[in-house]
Amino acid sequence: MKKLFLTQLVITTLCLLALTFSGLVIGSVYSGLYATDKIAFGVTVADVDVGGLTVDEAAEKFRPLLQEKLNEPLLTIKCQDKVWKINKDDIDFSLPAANQLASKAYATGKNIYTRQTVYHYCFFTEPVINCELNSVFSMDTLKAKLDKIALEINVPAKSASILMKNSALVVDRESLGLKVDVASSMDLCVAKLKTNLNDKIDLVTQKDIPIISEKNFVDINSILSETKTQVDPNNVLRIKNIELAASKINQTLVEPDKFFSFNNSVGLRTVEAGFENAPVVVDNDIVDGIGGGICQVSSTLYNAVLEAGLQVKERAAHALVPKYVPPGQDATVADNLIDFKFTNNYKHSIYIVSNYENYILTIRILGNKNDKSADFNILTDQKAIENTVTYVRNTRLPAGAVEVIDSGHKGFLVQKYRIAQINGVEISREHLGTDIYEPQNRIIAIGEGY
DSSP, X not given: OHHHHHHHHHHHHHHHHHHHHHHHHHHHHHHHHHTOOBOOTTEEETTEEOTTOBHHHHXXXXXXXXXXXXXXXXXXXXXXXXXXXXXXXXXTOBOOOHHXXXXXXXXXXXXXXXXXXXXXXXXXXXXXXXXOOOXXXXXXXXXXXXXXXXXXXXXXXXXXXXXXXXXXXXXXXXBOEEEEOHHHHHHHHHHHHHHOSSEEEEOOEEEEOOSSOGGGGTTOOEEEEEEEEEOOTTOHHHHHHHHHHHXXXXXXXXXXXXXXXXXXXXOOOOTTTTOOXXXXXXXXXXXXXXXXXXXXXXXXXHHHHHHHTOEEEEOOOOSSOOSSSOTTOOOOOBTTTBOOEEEOOSSSOEEEEEEEETTEEEEEEEEOTTTOOSEEEEEEEEEEEOXXXXXXXXXXXETTOEEEEEOOBOEEEEEEEEEEEETTEEEEEEEEEEEEEOOBOEEEEEEEEO
């Protein structure tokens, strides 16, 4: 009986103590919410503790401290062994007046006073609440700073490639790259500048993965075709366009059942992309145009594709016969209008190697020797389309004098075939289509003057 009494006494005492403690906490909370002019415990401004202070006291405390912080770098950015400092003038950084920040700290404390007070009385400590600074700075300038830093850090991935050494195919292995995640790094910087000063951050980086790796070349063991065309040495700008277009299709991997687009690979022919003004065929005339000459690259590739036994998906002939390939063996291209496409109809990937050197454009298609079941050759059946002579009168020439205004040229009707041979014996003949190159009339002026 006595033991039961003691137990009840202990329980009653504990309950009274709990009620008393709860009353103290509730009273403190009530006092904090409705009566106190003090900032809640645990509230900081730029890591300066202002908990338990009035607004004026807080302003006086961190006014000189904030000025000291503003004189130091706002941010220290690190990546690898490099360090960059961001100062307030670099990004036009400014803060509200000290009393405004103190008032904000007080308001922030009011909103979370209950939780802070319970922590304070129950655990004799409080979680830190860092008050937002309401800082103002140029986001564009900060972004520009990070973009500039990224240029110092970024290392592009290098895809694996196949080199020709002494007629052998040698694989140059890929390497990983590194690039700065500017958007994520920007978020980190902004978060720091809004809540703290003189802090450090590590740039967010990510690996740059190469598009082509050594494993993509496991089954490539042979040169399926090689086509060369002679480049006119007399037009430097045209040569530059050819070199640029050739470099853009160089080291292109086309997987089985995938198609290659010349326009997608080379991109728009613009001055911004590095292309120059050079002669180009437009509506049966030769005029200057941006990217003039790149049709020699598409035409050379077209012949390499035919000789490799690959399937042509889209191709168009020029209006005039070009000088660098025979009639029927050209492939014209034009931005957003005319493309050259082919499909890799083989079981293994193929690889395009394209280069210009000493006025010779060379395109090779590499692949698996077992995919190419025969040797392929191009056969054309050409019929000339005669041009006519047009006479025009010219009063500036002496009577009876003759002047050739345009020498014109013949046209051609071309039937084209791809011949498959094994050991020199024809096993199949594929009709590739009919091309018509319109003739251009010869124009002669007859003098009627003097």
